[in-house]
Amino acid sequence: MSAHISTTRPSRGAYFRVAVVSTLAGVIKAxxxxxxxxxxxxxxxxxxxxxxxxxxxxxxxxxxQNILFRLKPPSAAHWFGTDYYGRDTLSRxxxxxxxxxxxxxxxxxxxxxxxxxxGLIAGYFGGRTDIIVMQVMDVLLAFPSLILxxxxxxxxxxxxxxxxxxxxxxxxxxxARIARAPTIVxxxxxxxxxGHALGYSHSRLMFGHILPNIAPEVLVMGSLWLATAIxxxxxxxxxxxxxxxPTATWGGxxxxxxxxxxxxxxxxxxxxxxxxxxxxxxxxxxxxxxDAIDPRLKGEQ
Amino acid sequence: xxxxxxxxxxxxxxxxxxxxxxxxxIVRVLPGDPAMxxxxxQASEAALSALRVRLxxxxxxxxxxxxxxxxxLVGDWGVSMVSxxxxxxxILKVLPAxxxxxxxxxxxxxxxxxxxxxxxxxxRNKLPDYVARxxxxxxxxxxxxxxxxxLLMFFSIQLRWFPVISSSQGGGLGEHLRNxxxxxxxxxLIMAAYITRVARSAMLEVLNQDYVRTARAKGLxxxxxxxxxxxxxxxxPVVTVVGLYLGILIGNSVLTEIVFNRPGLGKLIVGxxxxxxxxxxxxxxxxxxxxxxxxxLLTDLTYGLIDPRIKYS
Numbered sequence: 001m002s003a004h005i006s007t008t009r010p011s012r013g014a015y016f017r018v019a020v021v022s023t024l025a026g027v028i029k030a031x032x033x034x035x036x037x038x039x040x041x042x043x044x045x046x047x048x049x050x051x052x053x054x055x056x057x058x059x060x061x062x063x064x065q066n067i068l069f070r071l072k073p074p075s076a077a078h079w080f081g082t083d084y085y086g087r088d089t090l091s092r093x094x095x096x097x098x099x100x101x102x103x104x105x106x107x108x109x110x111x112x113x114x115x116x117x118x119g120l121i122a123g124y125f126g127g128r129t130d131i132i133v134m135q136v137m138d139v140l141l142a143f144p145s146l147i148l149x150x151x152x153x154x155x156x157x158x159x160x161x162x163x164x165x166x167x168x169x170x171x172x173x174x175x176a177r178i179a180r181a182p183t184i185v186x187x188x189x190x191x192x193x194x195g196h197a198l199g200y201s202h203s204r205l206m207f208g209h210i211l212p213n214i215a216p217e218v219l220v221m222g223s224l225w226l227a228t229a230i231x232x233x234x235x236x237x238x239x240x241x242x243x244x245x246p247t248a249t250w251g252g253x254x255x256x257x258x259x260x261x262x263x264x265x266x267x268x269x270x271x272x273x274x275x276x277x278x279x280x281x282x283x284x285x286x287x288x289x290x291d292a293i294d295p296r297l298k299g300e301q
Numbered sequence: 302x303x304x305x306x307x308x309x310x311x312x313x314x315x316x317x318x319x320x321x322x323x324x325x326x327i328v329r330v331l332p333g334d335p336a337m338x339x340x341x342x343q344a345s346e347a348a349l350s351a352l353r354v355r356l357x358x359x360x361x362x363x364x365x366x367x368x369x370x371x372x373x374l375v376g377d378w379g380v381s382m383v384s385x386x387x388x389x390x391x392i393l394k395v396l397p398a399x400x401x402x403x404x405x406x407x408x409x410x411x412x413x414x415x416x417x418x419x420x421x422x423x424x425r426n427k428l429p430d431y432v433a434r435x436x437x438x439x440x441x442x443x444x445x446x447x448x449x450x451x452l453l454m455f456f457s458i459q460l461r462w463f464p465v466i467s468s469s470q471g472g473g474l475g476e477h478l479r480n481x482x483x484x485x486x487x488x489x490l491i492m493a494a495y496i497t498r499v500a501r502s503a504m505l506e507v508l509n510q511d512y513v514r515t516a517r518a519k520g521l522x523x524x525x526x527x528x529x530x531x532x533x534x535x536x537x538p539v540v541t542v543v544g545l546y547l548g549i550l551i552g553n554s555v556l557t558e559i560v561f562n563r564p565g566l567g568k569l570i571v572g573x574x575x576x577x578x579x580x581x582x583x584x585x586x587x588x589x590x591x592x593x594x595x596x597x598l599l600t601d602l603t604y605g606l607i608d609p610r611i612k613y614s
Contacts, residue, residue, distance in 0.1 A: 139319045142548075142590070143320060143548070143589070144548040146553075147552060147586075150555075151328075151582065154574040155327065231444045234447075238446045238556065254446065254450060261458065268450050272447040272450060275444060275447055276442060279443075283441065283442050287438060
């Protein structure tokens with residue numbers, strides 16, 4: 001059977017090679033059309049690198065207490081000062097980046113996979129499946145995401161895994177919406193019809209043919225939602241629903257800094273800047289790419 | 302028109318019912334025993350079961366569910382498991398403070414965001430456009446509590462222009478506004494960032510229309526074209542998106558209320574979460590869903606005011 005069919009179509013490897021090359025070229029073109037995307041990518045990559053290297057480059061242990069050196073302002077020994085327990089703020093920010101990025105990437109990664117799958121199925125099959133699935137998504141979308149996240153974490157208890165679940169739950173409906181719209185457009189194109197005529201299975205058409213075409217839009221939204229996820233994680237930690245102390249989280253650090261805001265402003269200031277830099281870089285990245293792939297804006301340049 | 306409103310109301314009721322069902326089961330299925338949360342883990346089994354009976358947690362789940370739905374309909378949202386007062390009273394007590402904050406920040410967001418967005422679109426790819434785009438992107442990168450903490454540091458602690466802890470009780474109108482100012486600026490500027498971006502892209506789309514080119518060709522002043530021909534058409538997407546941003550606004554108002562120690566739904570929900578006050582949480586969900594559904598309905602109706610061509614079919 002395989003021998004027969006392989007004469008009528010390019011091999012699996014060939015198909016994917018073509019898809020990847022054209023996508024990669026498209027990606028670079030998209031980046032070049034809006035230079036701020038490169039800035040965003042560069043800054044975000046730097047943050048990821050610093051987070052990866054935290055165990056090596058952090059000057060102190062992030063949870064090591066030194067009561068003699070508590071609430072010290074920034075100095076040569078402690079660039080960003082020390083907190084109420086005498087812990088080094090810079091080291092805690094570096095280690096906190098690992099928590100923010102891990103939770104953000106895992107939450108958005110899983111939301112992207114599940115949401116895209118839902119949107120793909122709803123858009124591809126249409127009809128009643130579409131109506132029911134999207135109605136459920138709309139009900140979920142109607143709900144303020146921070147409130148939903150709050151409740152889920154409060155009920156499950158604050159751990160890395162539960163935060164990932166809570167945040168990805170709130171991000172699934174938007175990904176389903178984002179994936180569904182282009183699926184409906186692409187499924188009516190000739191090459192999908194040709195696939196039907198050749199007797200390709202639904203799953204092969206969905207994953208092999210439609211998915212590569214809708215992937216850019218989903219990935220661009222992924223970078224914008226990663227920014228949101230990092231913001232939500234920090235917000236939950238600020239409310240007191242972050243990963244349990246003494247683990248360093250940016251939101252938790254700002255919460256502790258806020259309690260000493262009258263005499264030690266740096267405690268809240270530096271983690272605030274850290275969140276801002278990461279979220280801003282991701283927004284720059286995603287926003288630039290979205291403009292580049294938005295068909296409505298094409299041809300205007 | 303009537304048919305349209307009825308249809309939207311029908312959808313609103315279905316949404317409300319679905320959310321209530323989800324909330325009821327989430328609150329009960331997830332681990333955590335409210336009786337133990339109230340009495341502490343040292344409490345005896347007898348005391349725990351007595352409290353469960355008092356809270357109505359001893360009857361089967363389906364019975365609790367129907368009692369809950371019936372209660373919501375007649376305005377009986379149960380009593381708080383912690384304070385013992387009716388949930389609806391506690392919510393109505395703080396609701397005006399939250400509404401005041403969100404409406405004030407929505408107005409501020411529109412007053413700043415719409416002109417900046419329009420200006421940015423008109424001066425596309427010029428300096429003002431770049432500044433507005435970067436500033437608005439920066440604005441929506443701020444977690445609401447970060448901007449709140451920074452505002453508090455600068456204006457209340459350094460400059461001492463505003464009180465560090467705001468309270469809505471007592472004082473005259475001036476005092477009241479002074480307490481509202483900083484929280485409303487915090488939420489309003491974030492809203493302005495979102496609104497700027499929608500207003501800009503909506504305006505850009507309208508500026509590309511044929512009738513704009515015609516108007517320019519016949520020599521009409523550009524300022525008049527923008528004001529008379531474009532603004533109204535650009536406002537439809539702005540209104541839609543502002544309706545959708547309500548969720549963001551609500552989430553941000555929770556954080557803002559905590560930082561500025563302002564009474565409101567935000568402080569109420571965080572308190573209820575910490576104490577596992579199930580009935581209070583349910584009540585909060587009901588009120589949030591009601592607000593969201595109501596605003597969506599209002600958004601739909603607003604289209605007709607802006608664009609008389611929309612006939613609500």
